[in-house]
Protein backbone atom coordinates (compact mmCIF):
# COMPACT_ATOMS: atom_id res chain seq x y z
CA UNK A 1 0.00 0.00 0.00
CA UNK A 2 1.78 3.10 -1.20
CA UNK A 3 0.91 5.51 1.56
CA UNK A 4 2.89 8.25 0.01
CA UNK A 5 0.74 8.83 -3.07
CA UNK A 6 1.06 12.59 -3.39
CA UNK A 7 -0.84 12.77 -6.65
CA UNK A 8 -4.14 11.58 -7.98
CA UNK A 9 -4.81 10.53 -11.56
CA UNK A 10 -7.89 12.22 -12.87
CA UNK A 11 -9.70 11.07 -16.01
CA UNK A 12 -10.31 14.00 -18.27
CA UNK A 13 -12.13 14.47 -21.56
CA UNK A 14 -10.53 17.23 -23.60
CA UNK A 15 -12.32 19.72 -25.89
CA UNK A 16 -12.51 17.36 -28.90
CA UNK A 17 -13.82 14.49 -26.85
CA UNK A 18 -10.57 12.53 -26.33
CA UNK A 19 -10.19 10.87 -23.01
CA UNK A 20 -6.95 11.77 -21.27
CA UNK A 21 -5.55 11.44 -17.78
CA UNK A 22 -4.29 14.33 -15.71
CA UNK A 23 -1.76 14.01 -12.91
CA UNK A 24 -3.00 16.30 -10.17
CA UNK A 25 -1.28 17.03 -6.89
CA UNK A 26 -3.54 16.11 -3.97
CA UNK A 27 -5.30 18.92 -2.19
CA UNK A 28 -7.79 19.62 0.53
CA UNK A 29 -10.68 18.17 -1.50
CA UNK A 30 -8.97 14.77 -1.52
CA UNK A 31 -9.42 14.39 2.23
CA UNK A 32 -12.18 14.05 4.77
CA UNK A 33 -10.96 15.99 7.79
CA UNK A 34 -11.79 14.61 11.23
CA UNK A 35 -11.11 15.65 14.80
CA UNK A 36 -8.41 17.95 16.07
CA UNK A 37 -5.52 15.90 17.51
CA UNK A 38 -3.39 18.72 18.86
CA UNK A 39 -2.70 22.43 18.66
CA UNK A 40 0.82 23.71 18.01
CA UNK A 41 1.85 27.34 18.38
CA UNK A 42 1.12 28.17 14.72
CA UNK A 43 -0.68 25.10 13.63
CA UNK A 44 -3.42 22.57 14.20
CA UNK A 45 -3.05 18.86 13.63
CA UNK A 46 -6.20 17.10 12.41
CA UNK A 47 -6.99 13.48 11.65
CA UNK A 48 -7.89 13.04 7.98
CA UNK A 49 -8.81 10.26 5.57
CA UNK A 50 -7.67 10.15 1.96
CA UNK A 51 -10.99 9.80 0.10
CA UNK A 52 -9.41 7.80 -2.70
CA UNK A 53 -7.28 5.31 -0.75
CA UNK A 54 -9.16 5.54 2.60
CA UNK A 55 -5.73 5.81 4.24
CA UNK A 56 -5.75 7.72 7.51
CA UNK A 57 -3.23 10.53 8.06
CA UNK A 58 -2.54 13.35 10.45
CA UNK A 59 -2.58 16.67 8.60
CA UNK A 60 -0.82 19.65 10.14
CA UNK A 61 -2.49 22.85 8.94
CA UNK A 62 -0.56 26.11 9.15
CA UNK A 63 -2.17 29.49 8.58
CA UNK A 64 0.01 31.36 6.08
CA UNK A 65 -0.98 34.88 7.12
CA UNK A 66 -0.27 34.12 10.78
CA UNK A 67 3.13 32.59 9.96
CA UNK A 68 4.14 35.59 7.86
CA UNK A 69 2.84 38.10 10.41
CA UNK A 70 4.77 36.34 13.19
CA UNK A 71 7.85 36.00 10.95
CA UNK A 72 7.90 32.22 11.37
CA UNK A 73 8.44 31.27 7.74
CA UNK A 74 11.96 30.10 8.58
CA UNK A 75 10.69 27.74 11.27
CA UNK A 76 8.16 26.17 8.98
CA UNK A 77 10.94 25.46 6.50
CA UNK A 78 13.19 24.11 9.22
CA UNK A 79 10.44 21.79 10.38
CA UNK A 80 9.76 20.63 6.84
CA UNK A 81 13.48 20.11 6.10
CA UNK A 82 13.91 18.26 9.39
CA UNK A 83 10.94 15.99 8.74
CA UNK A 84 12.23 15.27 5.23
CA UNK A 85 15.66 14.37 6.64
CA UNK A 86 14.15 12.06 9.22
CA UNK A 87 11.69 10.30 6.94
CA UNK A 88 13.20 6.86 7.22
CA UNK A 89 12.91 5.69 10.82
CA UNK A 90 10.07 3.72 12.43
CA UNK A 91 10.26 5.88 15.58
CA UNK A 92 9.76 9.23 13.90
CA UNK A 93 6.54 10.63 12.44
CA UNK A 94 6.90 10.55 8.67
CA UNK A 95 6.04 13.48 6.39
CA UNK A 96 4.53 12.08 3.17
CA UNK A 97 3.97 15.31 1.25
CA UNK A 98 2.80 18.88 1.52
CA UNK A 99 0.40 21.06 -0.42
CA UNK A 100 -1.14 24.49 0.03
CA UNK A 101 -4.14 26.58 -0.85
CA UNK A 102 -4.50 30.35 -0.70
CA UNK A 103 -4.86 30.36 3.07
CA UNK A 104 -2.94 27.45 4.50
CA UNK A 105 0.00 25.06 4.25
CA UNK A 106 -0.72 21.35 4.76
CA UNK A 107 1.73 18.67 5.95
CA UNK A 108 0.44 15.12 5.38
CA UNK A 109 1.95 12.91 8.08
CA UNK A 110 1.75 9.56 9.88
CA UNK A 111 -1.23 9.29 12.18
CA UNK A 112 -0.18 8.08 15.62
CA UNK A 113 -3.47 6.56 16.69
CA UNK A 114 -2.24 5.77 20.21
CA UNK A 115 -1.85 9.45 21.05
CA UNK A 116 0.60 10.84 23.58
CA UNK A 117 2.78 8.62 25.77
CA UNK A 118 2.08 11.17 28.51
CA UNK A 119 -1.58 10.15 28.50
CA UNK A 120 -0.69 6.58 29.44
CA UNK A 121 1.77 7.62 32.14
CA UNK A 122 -0.92 9.84 33.69
CA UNK A 123 -3.57 7.13 33.43
CA UNK A 124 -1.36 4.43 35.01
CA UNK A 125 0.49 6.71 37.39
CA UNK A 126 3.83 5.24 36.33
CA UNK A 127 5.38 2.52 34.13
CA UNK A 128 7.05 -0.60 35.48
CA UNK A 129 10.69 -1.35 34.60
CA UNK A 130 9.88 -3.54 31.59
CA UNK A 131 7.69 -0.85 29.99
CA UNK A 132 10.19 1.88 30.85
CA UNK A 133 12.99 -0.21 29.32
CA UNK A 134 11.01 -0.83 26.10
CA UNK A 135 9.80 2.76 25.60
CA UNK A 136 13.10 4.23 26.77
CA UNK A 137 14.93 2.05 24.24
CA UNK A 138 12.65 3.06 21.34
CA UNK A 139 12.96 6.75 22.24
CA UNK A 140 16.78 6.43 22.48
CA UNK A 141 16.94 4.58 19.15
CA UNK A 142 15.01 7.44 17.51
CA UNK A 143 17.27 10.05 19.17
CA UNK A 144 20.34 8.18 17.89
CA UNK A 145 18.93 8.29 14.34
CA UNK A 146 18.11 12.03 14.65
CA UNK A 147 21.61 12.83 15.89
CA UNK A 148 23.17 10.68 13.14
CA UNK A 149 21.27 12.85 10.64
CA UNK A 150 22.59 16.03 12.29
CA UNK A 151 19.32 16.96 14.00
CA UNK A 152 18.86 17.96 17.65
CA UNK A 153 15.19 17.85 18.68
CA UNK A 154 15.55 20.35 21.59
CA UNK A 155 12.01 19.88 22.91
CA UNK A 156 11.77 16.19 23.78
CA UNK A 157 9.03 15.53 26.33
CA UNK A 158 6.34 12.88 26.85
CA UNK A 159 3.79 15.02 24.94
CA UNK A 160 6.00 14.77 21.85
CA UNK A 161 6.39 11.01 22.16
CA UNK A 162 3.36 9.55 20.41
CA UNK A 163 2.31 5.93 20.04
CA UNK A 164 1.13 4.23 16.85
CA UNK A 165 -1.44 1.46 16.40
CA UNK A 166 1.15 -1.12 17.54
CA UNK A 167 1.87 0.97 20.66
CA UNK A 168 5.33 1.73 19.27
CA UNK A 169 6.98 5.14 19.65
CA UNK A 170 6.56 7.94 17.09
CA UNK A 171 8.47 11.09 17.98
CA UNK A 172 6.98 14.34 16.71
CA UNK A 173 7.00 18.16 16.77
CA UNK A 174 10.23 19.30 15.15
CA UNK A 175 9.29 22.95 15.14
CA UNK A 176 12.17 23.83 17.45
CA UNK A 177 14.70 21.33 16.09
CA UNK A 178 18.20 22.42 15.16
CA UNK A 179 19.94 21.09 12.05
CA UNK A 180 23.65 20.95 12.91
CA UNK A 181 25.38 20.80 9.54
CA UNK A 182 23.65 23.60 7.67
CA UNK A 183 26.57 25.70 6.36
CA UNK A 184 24.23 28.68 5.91
CA UNK A 185 23.52 29.12 9.60
CA UNK A 186 26.27 31.25 11.10
CA UNK A 187 27.21 29.76 14.45
CA UNK A 188 30.22 29.81 16.70
CA UNK A 189 30.44 26.22 17.72
CA UNK A 190 32.95 25.87 20.55
CA UNK A 191 35.06 22.87 21.62
CA UNK A 192 32.51 20.30 22.69
CA UNK A 193 30.41 20.91 19.60
CA UNK A 194 27.99 23.17 21.43
CA UNK A 195 26.39 25.72 19.18
CA UNK A 196 25.67 29.15 20.43
CA UNK A 197 22.48 30.91 19.50
CA UNK A 198 22.64 30.89 15.72
CA UNK A 199 21.05 33.40 13.39
CA UNK A 200 17.78 31.45 13.36
CA UNK A 201 17.58 31.61 17.14
CA UNK A 202 18.88 35.16 17.21
CA UNK A 203 16.12 36.33 14.88
CA UNK A 204 13.55 34.40 16.82
CA UNK A 205 14.64 35.87 20.13
CA UNK A 206 15.16 39.37 18.76
CA UNK A 207 12.07 39.78 16.70
CA UNK A 208 9.96 38.92 19.64
CA UNK A 209 12.15 41.23 21.72
CA UNK A 210 12.65 38.94 24.68
CA UNK A 211 15.24 40.24 27.15
CA UNK A 212 18.38 38.14 27.47
CA UNK A 213 17.70 36.28 30.73
CA UNK A 214 14.33 35.00 29.50
CA UNK A 215 15.56 34.15 26.04
CA UNK A 216 16.17 30.48 26.76
CA UNK A 217 12.76 30.20 28.32
CA UNK A 218 11.01 31.68 25.32
CA UNK A 219 13.25 30.09 22.81
CA UNK A 220 12.93 26.40 23.30
CA UNK A 221 10.68 23.94 24.83
CA UNK A 222 8.93 23.16 28.00
CA UNK A 223 10.32 24.16 31.37
CA UNK A 224 10.51 20.71 33.01
CA UNK A 225 12.72 19.22 30.28
CA UNK A 226 14.97 22.16 29.37
CA UNK A 227 18.68 21.37 29.84
CA UNK A 228 20.86 23.49 32.17
CA UNK A 229 23.20 24.52 29.32
CA UNK A 230 20.28 26.06 27.47
CA UNK A 231 19.44 28.11 30.59
CA UNK A 232 22.98 29.15 31.49
CA UNK A 233 24.83 29.73 28.22
CA UNK A 234 21.87 29.53 25.83
CA UNK A 235 23.49 26.78 23.83
CA UNK A 236 21.96 23.50 22.78
CA UNK A 237 23.90 20.40 21.89
CA UNK A 238 23.16 16.72 21.30
CA UNK A 239 23.57 16.24 25.06
CA UNK A 240 20.51 18.45 25.58
CA UNK A 241 18.33 15.71 24.07
CA UNK A 242 19.96 13.17 26.40
CA UNK A 243 19.20 15.38 29.40
CA UNK A 244 15.54 15.37 28.32
CA UNK A 245 15.81 11.60 27.83
CA UNK A 246 16.98 11.27 31.45
CA UNK A 247 13.99 13.34 32.59
CA UNK A 248 11.62 11.10 30.59
CA UNK A 249 13.06 7.83 32.01
CA UNK A 250 12.74 9.31 35.52
CA UNK A 251 9.15 10.35 34.82
CA UNK A 252 8.07 6.97 33.42
CA UNK A 253 9.14 5.21 36.63
CA UNK A 254 8.33 7.97 39.15
CA UNK A 255 5.13 9.24 37.52
CA UNK A 256 6.40 12.83 37.69
CA UNK A 257 9.27 14.78 36.07
CA UNK A 258 12.41 15.27 38.22
CA UNK A 259 12.28 19.09 38.09
CA UNK A 260 8.88 20.58 38.80
CA UNK A 261 8.11 23.71 40.80
CA UNK A 262 5.33 26.21 41.28
CA UNK A 263 6.29 28.26 38.23
CA UNK A 264 8.70 28.09 35.29
CA UNK A 265 11.30 30.30 36.93
CA UNK A 266 11.47 28.09 40.04
CA UNK A 267 11.67 25.01 37.82
CA UNK A 268 14.66 26.56 36.03
CA UNK A 269 16.27 27.22 39.42
CA UNK A 270 15.92 23.56 40.34
CA UNK A 271 17.45 22.50 37.01
CA UNK A 272 20.55 24.70 37.18
CA UNK A 273 21.04 23.70 40.84
CA UNK A 274 20.38 20.03 40.04
CA UNK A 275 17.73 19.94 42.77
CA UNK A 276 15.76 16.70 42.44
CA UNK A 277 15.02 13.61 44.54
CA UNK A 278 14.26 10.03 43.62
CA UNK A 279 11.05 8.72 45.22
CA UNK A 280 11.61 5.89 47.74
CA UNK A 281 11.73 2.53 45.98
CA UNK A 282 12.94 3.96 42.66
CA UNK A 283 14.78 1.01 41.07
CA UNK A 284 18.56 1.12 41.69
CA UNK A 285 19.77 0.30 38.18
CA UNK A 286 17.48 2.94 36.66
CA UNK A 287 18.63 5.39 39.33
CA UNK A 288 22.25 4.88 38.27
CA UNK A 289 21.31 5.57 34.64
CA UNK A 290 19.36 8.73 35.46
CA UNK A 291 22.16 10.03 37.75
CA UNK A 292 24.61 9.72 34.85
CA UNK A 293 22.27 11.60 32.48
CA UNK A 294 21.13 14.45 34.76
CA UNK A 295 24.63 15.92 34.90
CA UNK A 296 25.02 19.70 34.59
CA UNK A 297 28.05 19.54 32.29
CA UNK A 298 26.80 18.13 28.96
CA UNK A 299 30.23 16.77 28.11
CA UNK A 300 30.10 14.63 31.26
CA UNK A 301 26.73 13.09 30.43
CA UNK A 302 26.52 9.51 29.16
CA UNK A 303 26.74 9.26 25.37
CA UNK A 304 24.18 7.25 23.41
CA UNK A 305 26.66 4.36 23.18
CA UNK A 306 27.16 4.40 26.97
CA UNK A 307 23.37 4.40 27.51
CA UNK A 308 22.80 1.49 25.15
CA UNK A 309 25.29 -0.61 27.08
CA UNK A 310 24.02 0.46 30.51
CA UNK A 311 22.72 -2.48 32.61
CA UNK A 312 19.23 -0.92 32.65
CA UNK A 313 18.93 -1.71 28.94
CA UNK A 314 20.36 -5.21 29.25
CA UNK A 315 18.64 -7.56 26.80
CA UNK A 316 17.35 -4.83 24.48
CA UNK A 317 17.88 -5.92 20.82
CA UNK A 318 19.05 -2.54 19.45
CA UNK A 319 18.36 -1.77 15.78
CA UNK A 320 15.60 -3.15 13.54
CA UNK A 321 14.68 -6.00 15.90
CA UNK A 322 13.64 -3.51 18.58
CA UNK A 323 10.88 -2.24 16.25
CA UNK A 324 9.62 -5.71 15.45
CA UNK A 325 9.07 -6.56 19.11
CA UNK A 326 5.60 -6.67 20.55
CA UNK A 327 5.08 -3.72 22.91
CA UNK A 328 4.80 -4.89 26.55
CA UNK A 329 1.38 -4.57 28.18
CA UNK A 330 1.43 -1.31 30.12
CA UNK A 331 1.83 -1.91 33.85
CA UNK A 332 2.35 0.59 36.64
CA UNK A 333 5.53 0.47 38.77
CA UNK A 334 4.03 1.05 42.17
Ligand SMILES: C[C@@H](Nc1nc2c(c3cc(-c4cn[nH]c4)ccc13)C(=O)N=C/C2=C\CC1CC1)C(C)(C)C
Nearest residue numbers: 037038039040045058110111112113115172173174
Ligand atom coordinates in the same frame (compact mmCIF):
# COMPACT_ATOMS: atom_id res chain seq x y z
C1 LIG B 1 2.73 17.24 19.63
C2 LIG B 1 1.65 17.54 18.64
N1 LIG B 1 0.54 16.59 18.85
C3 LIG B 1 0.30 15.64 17.93
N2 LIG B 1 1.00 15.70 16.79
C4 LIG B 1 0.82 14.73 15.83
C5 LIG B 1 -0.08 13.67 15.98
C6 LIG B 1 -0.86 13.61 17.19
C7 LIG B 1 -1.83 12.62 17.43
C8 LIG B 1 -2.56 12.61 18.61
C9 LIG B 1 -3.57 11.60 18.81
C10 LIG B 1 -3.86 10.54 17.99
N3 LIG B 1 -4.89 9.86 18.54
N4 LIG B 1 -5.24 10.45 19.67
C11 LIG B 1 -4.44 11.53 19.86
C12 LIG B 1 -2.31 13.58 19.59
C13 LIG B 1 -1.38 14.58 19.38
C14 LIG B 1 -0.65 14.61 18.18
C15 LIG B 1 -0.14 12.67 14.90
O1 LIG B 1 -0.89 11.66 14.94
N5 LIG B 1 0.67 12.82 13.82
C16 LIG B 1 1.51 13.86 13.65
C17 LIG B 1 1.61 14.86 14.65
C18 LIG B 1 2.44 15.98 14.52
C19 LIG B 1 3.25 16.21 13.31
C20 LIG B 1 4.17 17.38 13.51
C21 LIG B 1 5.57 17.08 13.24
C22 LIG B 1 4.72 17.93 12.28
C23 LIG B 1 1.16 18.98 18.79
C24 LIG B 1 0.51 19.16 20.16
C25 LIG B 1 2.32 19.91 18.58
C26 LIG B 1 0.12 19.23 17.71
